[in-house]
Amino acid sequence: MTHNNVRQPLFQISKRTEQKKGLGILVNLAAVLTALVLGGIFVACLGYDPFKFYAKVFAGCFESPIYIKLLIRTIIPLLITSIGLSVAFKMKFWNIGAEGQILMGALSAFTVSLLLKDSVPSFLGILIVLLSGTLGGGLYGLIVAAFKAKFNTNETLLTLMFNYIALYIVFYLLNNNVKFFIAAGNGIPTFKLIDKALWLSEIKIGDLSFDTSLFIAIAIVVFVAIYLKFTKQGYQISVVGDSPNTAKYAGMKVKRIMLRTMFLSSAIIGLVGALQVTGSAASHTMSTGITNGVGWTAIIVAWLAKLNPIAIVVVSILMGILEQGSNVARSAMGISAAMADVLQGLILFTILAFDFFINYKVTRRKKFALQEASAPTTETTTDTDKDSTPQLTNENGEENNEVTEENNMTCDQSINEIVTDNDKEGKE
Amino acid sequence: MEGLMAIVTVLASALRFGAPLLFGTTGEILTEKSGSLNLGVEGTMAIGAIGGFIAGATSNSLFVGMLVAFLCSSLCGLLFSFLTVTLKANQNVTGLAMTIFGVGLCQLIGQTLKTKGKFPAMSEELTHAVASNGIPGLRNIPVLGELLFNYNIFVYISIIVAIIAWVFMFKTKAGLRMRAVGENPGAADSVGINVDRTRYINNTIGSGIMGLGGLYMAMIINIGTWNDNWIGGYGWIAVALVIFASWSPARAIGGSFLFGLLIALQSQVSILANAFPTALGWLNKIPVEFYKMLPFVITALVIIINSIGKKKEGVQPTACGVNYYREER
Known part of the structure; x- marks a missing residue:
């Protein structure tokens, strides 16, 4: 030859x-550091002091209880969405439709909230609202999974299109004054507030306050970690992901697994929408910007964390710090908050590049x-x-x-x- | 006559709105046909937009602007190739990273210049050069002139670029090789085609073309005024259009102008409705969101129908989205 x-x-x-094992963590740390140095160079090029900037980013997350509260608010949706995505990604099902699934989850939760008002006890009401959000997101994802299972439709592109379809549905409701959803008033149309009985309760520990969504987030992380690692269904997901043919010959019902997994993935993501609506993060109402770009960032988080639940927690916190810290740095130093996106992009690039040395x-x-x-x-x-x-x-x-x-x-x-x-x- | 003019006005705007889409789509087709799914069109366009705009506005030259836009964006393509071809990083994630990074960088630079009061403005001369070009003499022909010869230079360039891309892809040997790399890199490699180099070249040039679309967004759609969302989702529409055009630059021309029409209708539907009150009056009642959603609905349907029909022609290149690693074939 x-x-x-x-x-x-x-x-x-x-x-x-x-x-x-050690190599991976070391390489990733080196990648993040490289990205932060590169980001610092960007900051310096724009005429700001990079050290002051990073100090502000850090202080803007931990300096005061309000910052910590805001940081937690930023992290929770990101964390849950990333965990939800990791379920689908494990099956190599490229669900990039989290934006749309969050919106649909939020929209169904919002609709149910407006229907329920205070007709049922608070606890039951919140439960129903959260479940409807889960269902809304789940079904929206299931449509794509059904096409994928039946016709092998490209799920990456289809979920992408579904993001925008969902977005414009919400825009339609807002801009066309659909009475059921829109608050009365003559100004710019805004969505109604949901009934106070359906608000997630705030928990106060000392100066620190956060709503119950934190516990839901932790519960979901634990559930998914156990589900993927220790259950039969979790095992099936990874087999289908590695080789659909192997799964088929082993007698697994690949299509059913696909539908089930995608439903679970997008249901978890739909819950994010419901939590945003009922929680304090989005002021107890619906909005067109309710996702805050989380659907995109979460793809990155899930990927950077190699779908490992613990790593997802770590990466979500890191991304949350960048986001929240950059916001504070903007008001303190006047540096654009887009710096968070640039830093996230840089971290991704370096990790993707450094990954090579782990795999090859x-x-x-x-x-x-x-x-x-x-x-x-x-x-x-x-x-x-x-x-x-x-x-x-x-x-x-x-x-x-x-x-x-x-x-x-x-x-x-x-x-x-x-x-x-x-x-x-x-x-x- | 009034009705005719209304139709002509809307159709002409369709071409004006369609041109940036055509740049993005042609660039992405080149990229995807050689086997890379680059989801970073939005970010690549953003970087071309900010780079090209600053260069063009400060040098007061459209040509310099175009050149810099092309170069800035092709750097994005080069980075994408380095990560996905050489370092074999996941293409979906790399593309998304490019979008986040590119849009972020564009905003960062734009906002910083704005807050420091250093954001360059387009000179009157440049604005004039960009806005009302057309072909002198011919553009004064009634109806036909307005419809065919009264566009800014970008529109013509976008069509020419698409035609060149089509000829290259389907009529030249190099194009055949490039498509082979996109369909079956293993086979292409075994007959001596350099898979990595082919992908590098196509990604880089493809991204450069997207950059021209970005500059269009900055200079024409946004008339050189800064806002945080210069590209405004056009990059994602371009990704959708690639599917709609079934990976052919020739069909992309028609597709871009159809999608351009949908965008034009968002603001100009009343022109049509008022010109034909009886026949098209109902158009006024359709909410704007419908036109905004339509490109994505149509593309979703195309994706689904393609997969149901299992067409052999005009489907996604087989190896698109898959990195090539010689020892794994």
Whole structure:
């Protein structure tokens, strides 16, 4: 297969066979730091003091109880949405429709709130409202899942379109003075306030106050963590995500799992809308900006956290700090709050870039290694190869694996091709 | 005659609103056809918009503006390629990051300049050059002149770029190779096509073209005045349009102007309704949100119908959205 005069790339990229746990965390930390430094350079370029900016961002989250309260408010929707998305992402179902699902959840919760008013006891009322939000978001997501299951429709693009459809439905209700939803008055139309009986209760600990949505968020994180890791359904999700065919041959009802999972994912996201409406974050009413871009940021959070629930909590807090801190920095220093978006983007870029070094390893090819690789592969050449090929990384255990794999590639390639060809036929 | 003029006015606005969409769509088609799903159109356009606008307004030259817009946005494409092709990062996430970063950076620069009172204004000369170009002489022909020859230069460029992209993709050898990379990079690689390089080139040029759309948004749709939302979702409509146009730049021309018509109707529906009170009077009753929603509804339907029909032609390139890793084929 290989000839001596074939041009070989200077760097050989190969997949890491085993993942080291510490390495991932270290690399990610380095990525975040790099992004913050880059962000600091941006700030300096705009003529502000980067150190003062970061100090303000930090102070703007923790300096006073009000800031902490605002920070919690920023984090909760982000956290729940990211957790909800992670359920779908685990199945490799690219639900980027969280914006729309939050809106639909909020809209159904809002509608039910207006119908209920104070006709039922407060606790029951809130429960019904939250459930209707869950249902609203869930059903909105289920439509897409149904098309995906039945016709293999591209879910990424369809959920994207559904975001805007939901948004303009809400805009329609607002701008056309639909009486049921809109507060009486002559000014710019605004949505009605929901009845006070349906407000989430505020909890005060010392100077600190937050509403019950915090506990709901924690409960959901724990539920999803257990669900994905320890239940049969959670296991099915990861099998379908890794290989739908494997799942099918193992006797799983792939379509049903798909529908169920997407419903769960978007239901959790729909709950975010309901919590926003009933909670204090959006002043107990509906609005066109109720998502506050959370649907987009959550995709990033879920991805950065590699769908790990604990990591999702950490990343949500980090993103929340950036968002809330940048808002405070704007009023204090006059620096645009868009800095939060720039920082989020930079963090993503660096983490995406640094990820490469977690998943792949780069080895430099030397000339003599090239010649040996061209010799017919046997166990012995593998051994010499191992000794003669200098590797950039210093984990000896892995080197052995890599080199064997590399040499096997040439013989296995033709077989692999046949296998993949068969796979394709099987699919059609 | 009055009715005819109303139709002409609305159709002409359709082209004016459609042109930035056409830039975005053509750029995204080039990107997707070579196998990369770049969801960062909105951000890429935003960066082209702010870069191109500042350069154009300060140098007082439309050409410099276009050049800088193209360059700024192609840098986004280069970054996207570096992350997804070389470092094999997930394309969906990279694209979204590009959108968040690009829109954020555009706002950051714009707002900072605004608060410091340094936001450049377009000179009268430049405004004139941008707004009323058209083809002298021809544009004075009644009806036809208004309909065909009375646009700003961007509109013509957008159509020319789309046609060039179509010829490149479907009539040249390089285009065939590029489509092969988008359909089956493994096979393309085995016949000696450099998959990585093909994707790099197409992503970069595609993004550059999107940047021209961004500059259009800044200079024409927003007439050079700053607001926080310069691109206003046009980038996402472009992503939708790619599907609507079934990955063909030629169909993208028609699609862009159809979607442009929907945008034009948002503000100009009363012109039509008043010109034909009996036939089209009902148009006045349709809420604006309907026209805003329609591009997305139509695209959603196209996505669904395509998937039901399982068409062989005009569907998403097979490898679009999937990174190519040689050892995994």
